[in-house]
Amino acid sequence: MGRKGQSVGGIAVKKFFQIALGIIAAIGGxxxxxxxxxxxxxxxxxxxTLLWAVPVGVIGxxxxxxMTGRIATVxxxxxxxxxxxxxxxxxxxxxxxxSLLINLITLAAEVGGAAIVLQLLFDLNVSTLILLTVVxxxxxxYFVPFGGIERIFGYLGCALLVYVAAAIHLKPNWHQxxxxxxxxWHSSALYAYFVVGVIGAALVPYEVYFYSSGAIEDRWKIxxxxxxxxxxxxxxxxGGILSIAxxxxxxxxxxxxxxxxxxxxxxxxxxxxxYGEAGLLLALLGMLFAVGGAAVECAFSGAYTLAQFAxxxxxxxxxxxxxxxxTLAWLIxxxxxxxxxxxxxDPVLLTEYAVILSVVALPLTYLPAxxxxxxxxFMGDHANGILANVLGWLYFVIILVVSVAAIPLLLxxxxxxx
Amino acid sequence: xxxxxxxxxxxxxYFRVHGAELSAQAQHEAQKLNDDPVxxxxxxxxxxxxTLASDIGGAIDEMRVSPQDRQQARExxxxxxxxxxxxxxxxxxx
Numbered sequence: 336m337g338r339k340g341q342s343v344g345g346i347a348v349k350k351f352f353q354i355a356l357g358i359i360a361a362i363g364g365x366x367x368x369x370x371x372x373x374x375x376x377x378x379x380x381x382x383x384t385l386l387w388a389v390p391v392g393v394i395g396x397x398x399x400x401x402m403t404g405r406i407a408t409v410x411x412x413x414x415x416x417x418x419x420x421x422x423x424x425x426x427x428x429x430x431x432x433x434s435l436l437i438n439l440i441t442l443a444a445e446v447g448g449a450a451i452v453l454q455l456l457f458d459l460n461v462s463t464l465i466l467l468t469v470v471x472x473x474x475x476x477y478f479v480p481f482g483g484i485e486r487i488f489g490y491l492g493c494a495l496l497v498y499v500a501a502a503i504h505l506k507p508n509w510h511q512x513x514x515x516x517x518x519x520w521h522s523s524a525l526y527a528y529f530v531v532g533v534i535g536a537a538l539v540p541y542e543v544y545f546y547s548s549g550a551i552e553d554r555w556k557i558x559x560x561x562x563x564x565x566x567x568x569x570x571x572x573x574g575g576i577l578s579i580a581x582x583x584x585x586x587x588x589x590x591x592x593x594x595x596x597x598x599x600x601x602x603x604x605x606x607x608x609x610y611g612e613a614g615l616l617l618a619l620l621g622m623l624f625a626v627g628g629a630a631v632e633c634a635f636s637g638a639y640t641l642a643q644f645a646x647x648x649x650x651x652x653x654x655x656x657x658x659x660x661x662t663l664a665w666l667i668x669x670x671x672x673x674x675x676x677x678x679x680x681d682p683v684l685l686t687e688y689a690v691i692l693s694v695v696a697l698p699l700t701y702l703p704a705x706x707x708x709x710x711x712x713f714m715g716d717h718a719n720g721i722l723a724n725v726l727g728w729l730y731f732v733i734i735l736v737v738s739v740a741a742i743p744l745l746l747x748x749x750x751x752x753x
Numbered sequence: 754x755x756x757x758x759x760x761x762x763x764x765x766x767y768f769r770v771h772g773a774e775l776s777a778q779a780q781h782e783a784q785k786l787n788d789d790p791v792x793x794x795x796x797x798x799x800x801x802x803x804t805l806a807s808d809i810g811g812a813i814d815e816m817r818v819s820p821q822d823r824q825q826a827r828e829x830x831x832x833x834x835x836x837x838x839x840x841x842x843x844x845x846x847x
Contacts, residue, residue, distance in 0.1 A: 454770050455766065456766060458766035593841075598771065598775075600770065601771070603767070607763055611762030612761075612762055615763060619767070
């Protein structure tokens, strides 16, 4: 009896740590270059008035990720498999091409971002740093197991929590911060562009491809559905607090002097303002691992989607020789991203395009996931309940509106510079 | 940035790299203002803006040469502050 009790207690503790560590990794892994760019610019240009867009995006990614994680856990099928099954070959092919293109642009932006952060730390030639970044990421991905990759980047990305501390330290007007969390509207195209950008930065599809394929990599079982829910809800929500902190810090530091942060270096300045050199170093370390982790997720997402569409063997849990085309796919993705960034294109500009194009392609993967997740014949007892269905359809409408508005706003505002 | 440099609250590599980006942007803006065709009545404020952008870029470059010189940083910070006030006044006058 005692031994049994001990064993049950041990399992509960193990489960608790598994959930806690997953959530910590999700917090660190939530922020990528899209959040760093859009949230900082949103705070600098519009102070707190765009804060409400963060929870809108975060609830969207929670709904989407929870559904795809549940589908993968129940059926053993990752998101792209589901897209092909539900939407047919032609629509799946269009989705595949769009996803691969967006993944590549995003990967290039993340690699470029990591190289910029390294340059800010070591003042070396940026071309050399791009090469070093790509080589380091390839070595990590090749030699470190899936769980290790999640932990390295997730935990070290948590250095970005310095922005949460900075947001408190800079003593914002909390009443105005709270007001910013209530939806409001400004009749300007630039404001609408940043609404789309802030929501889109939280809702990037590669995170969902990675999340649902990760459920299979981590061999989740039906008993892990609570883990899926906890990871999606707490991980992304707490990650969203980082986004809010980025906006608050930018509002406090840049809004007054009318600074428009067009560089990653300017984003780091917010943490330096609060905590001097220590704040700067923590911000740069967090950025390095957040964008590095996002780069790995992008490369994997590209390889996952391609392999799942083509029916190849895939998964990091397989040895490279057992999934050779999958391994080659992520290697090629890194190589292509290297070529794109070495052309000298500005990673911040690339990020803005990647986020806006992601938003446009989002309905193509969101709709099949929603249709499958609510299908009782496919999901059985684990199909969407009333709340998941209501939120699922509500977000489908939001995603449609945002995806239709994205390109016109990008053009009208000249990429947010008007 | 200049304020943090003057108070020893930043990292030299960061200041040099990010300073280079900001200084290049200031020079770029000065060049754009110089090259764009403008109405005759706007020439004086445009000329003032070009001078301001060039001065700002120059001050940042000065600090990048010797970021450990706090006295220099303090002087440049004061100048940058004055130019920021002038730039704002100029923008409001247009």
